[in-house]
Amino acid sequence: MKVSIDPALCQGQGRCFSIAPAIFDFDDLGNGVVIGDGTLNAESVALARLAQSNCPEHAIFIEES
Amino acid sequence: MTTKPPVEDFATDWDHTDPQWVNNPYPIWEELRERCPIAHTHRYGGGWFPTTHEMVSAVANDTVHFTSRQVVVTNNKFPEFAPPAPMGGAPPITSDPPFHQIARRIMLPALAPGPVNALEPQIRELCVQHLDEIAGREFVDAGSEYAQFISPGVISRMLGFPPEDEDRFRDFVHLVLDLVDLPAEERAPLFAPMADYFSRQIDDHLANPRDDFTSYLLGVEVGGSKLAPEHVRGTMVLMLVAGIDTTWSAIGAAIWHLATHPKDLERLVNEPAIMPLAVEEFLRFYAPVTMARMVKEDFEFFGCPMKKDDWLLLGFPAANRDPVAFDDADRFIIDRAVNRHAAFGLGIHRCAGSNLARLELRVAVEEFIKRFTKFELAAGGDVTWAQGQVRGPRQIPLHVLAS
Numbered sequence: 001m002k003v004s005i006d007p008a009l010c011q012g013q014g015r016c017f018s019i020a021p022a023i024f025d026f027d028d029l030g031n032g033v034v035i036g037d038g039t040l041n042a043e044s045v046a047l048a049r050l051a052q053s054n055c056p057e058h059a060i061f062i063e064e065s
Numbered sequence: 066m067t068t069k070p071p072v073e074d075f076a077t078d079w080d081h082t083d084p085q086w087v088n089n090p091y092p093i094w095e096e097l098r099e100r101c102p103i104a105h106t107h108r109y110g111g112g113w114f115p116t117t118h119e120m121v122s123a124v125a126n127d128t129v130h131f132t133s134r135q136v137v138v139t140n141n142k143f144p145e146f147a148p149p150a151p152m153g154g155a156p157p158i159t160s161d162p163p164f165h166q167i168a169r170r171i172m173l174p175a176l177a178p179g180p181v182n183a184l185e186p187q188i189r190e191l192c193v194q195h196l197d198e199i200a201g202r203e204f205v206d207a208g209s210e211y212a213q214f215i216s217p218g219v220i221s222r223m224l225g226f227p228p229e230d231e232d233r234f235r236d237f238v239h240l241v242l243d244l245v246d247l248p249a250e251e252r253a254p255l256f257a258p259m260a261d262y263f264s265r266q267i268d269d270h271l272a273n274p275r276d277d278f279t280s281y282l283l284g285v286e287v288g289g290s291k292l293a294p295e296h297v298r299g300t301m302v303l304m305l306v307a308g309i310d311t312t313w314s315a316i317g318a319a320i321w322h323l324a325t326h327p328k329d330l331e332r333l334v335n336e337p338a339i340m341p342l343a344v345e346e347f348l349r350f351y352a353p354v355t356m357a358r359m360v361k362e363d364f365e366f367f368g369c370p371m372k373k374d375d376w377l378l379l380g381f382p383a384a385n386r387d388p389v390a391f392d393d394a395d396r397f398i399i400d401r402a403v404n405r406h407a408a409f410g411l412g413i414h415r416c417a418g419s420n421l422a423r424l425e426l427r428v429a430v431e432e433f434i435k436r437f438t439k440f441e442l443a444a445g446g447d448v449t450w451a452q453g454q455v456r457g458p459r460q461i462p463l464h465v466l467a468s
Binding site: 011012013014015017018026027028029030050053054055056057 | 170173174176177178179341345402403404405406407409411412413415419420423
């Protein structure tokens with residue numbers, strides 16, 4: 001499974017990198033970015049989903065593989 | 066002050082400065098959400114107030130039909146002192162695309178988590194300093210003796226303004242955000258001292274550039290040229306006005322909540338690990354900031370006939386209480402795990418200072434409950450809430466039970 005952020009939707013609300021700092025980081029404007037290629041393991045999936053369900057802009061996507 | 070007729074039906078005559086709304090707006094919004102759900106008023110020259118999360122989100126994300134030219138509802142839809150669209154009086158909050166993005170990108174790097182998080186020790190020190198002054202007392206006012214000092218202290222340092230001018234900053238904020246129902250001809254002249262103050266600060270920074278946000282704005286170049294003077298001034302006004310009252314209100318509301326909900330206070334004192342969740346729930350439940358837009362051209366919005374230049378009061382706090390968007394929306398749940406609140410707005414105008422506001426709120430509450438571990442509202446003490454588009458308690462008289 002893979003997580004991604006749609007940069008066209010992200011407005012830098014800052015929720016993802018606070019909830020899951022091992023999965024998300026921020027760029028120099030404060031917008032969310034995925035660390036690495038976004039591949040999730042068994043442990044990180046739940047955290048990624050939690051971040052997704054807290055994003056006010058609905059900018060986080062999780063792709064089932 | 067002028068006297069206005071009291072509101073009889075908020076669905077057809079809403080007024081966000083009506084005492085009922087100021088004291089407790091939530092039941093009003095709940096009723097409107099079920100009945101309307103978009104309320105109308107003829108006051109302020111005419112405007113609308115949508116109450117559902119879906120509608121608030123739709124407005125916030127629609128820059129085609131709505132302009133941000135003015136974001137504070139007043140009796141003057143066309144103030145002569147504000148530069149016109151697309152810049153508006155306080156870029157980027159008053160700006161529309163595509164100019165908005167240029168103005169916003171200038172601000173964001175200074176307010177991104179990196180530089181903001183570096184301020185934590187200073188903010189903590191400021192909180193501790195103010196707590197030292199009220200330590201050991203049985204009665205304290207968490208509003209006028211604590212919350213109101215934190216954000217002016219932080220913002221004046223960022224802008225490089227003398228911290229001793231704090232009282233003046235609160236006067237400016239009061240003028241811009243609270244005195245919104247004054248007749249236009251009474252309100253306009255009150256802006257002169259604020260304009261003079263900013264001119265003096267700009268002159269001082271031009272003569273003595275230093276490492277602060279004001280000097281940064283004066284030096285920044287876009288496409289090879291410096292910013293227009295009205296741009297620099299507008300962004301400084303924005304930082305000062307938007308950075309003070311809002312966070313002060315959020316800190317005050319959080320402390321008021323803890324004073325009136327002893328179980329939540331006890332839990333937060335004993336389980337500091339839930340603080341990040343508590344901060345988001347404070348922001349959802351007591352979201353201080355309501356914004357506004359203006360209708361660009363006549364059009365129909367969710368069945369309502371919006372007219373050019375109508376106000377649109379953008380109630381993020383109302384969206385945060387919409388039961389369609391939140392489970393148990395009217396319950397404060399201190400460790401709410403799923404909390405997609407809109408306290409900082411939605412869309413391209415997301416509060417540029419949200420990282421700073423969140424940090425100030427967390428640190429100010431952390432330090433307060435470290436110092437005062439048990440407190441309640443003082444008997445007979447009145448809590449007064451600010452009127453207008455920023456809601457928070459101004460006086461929070463507390464009886465300290467343990468420290």
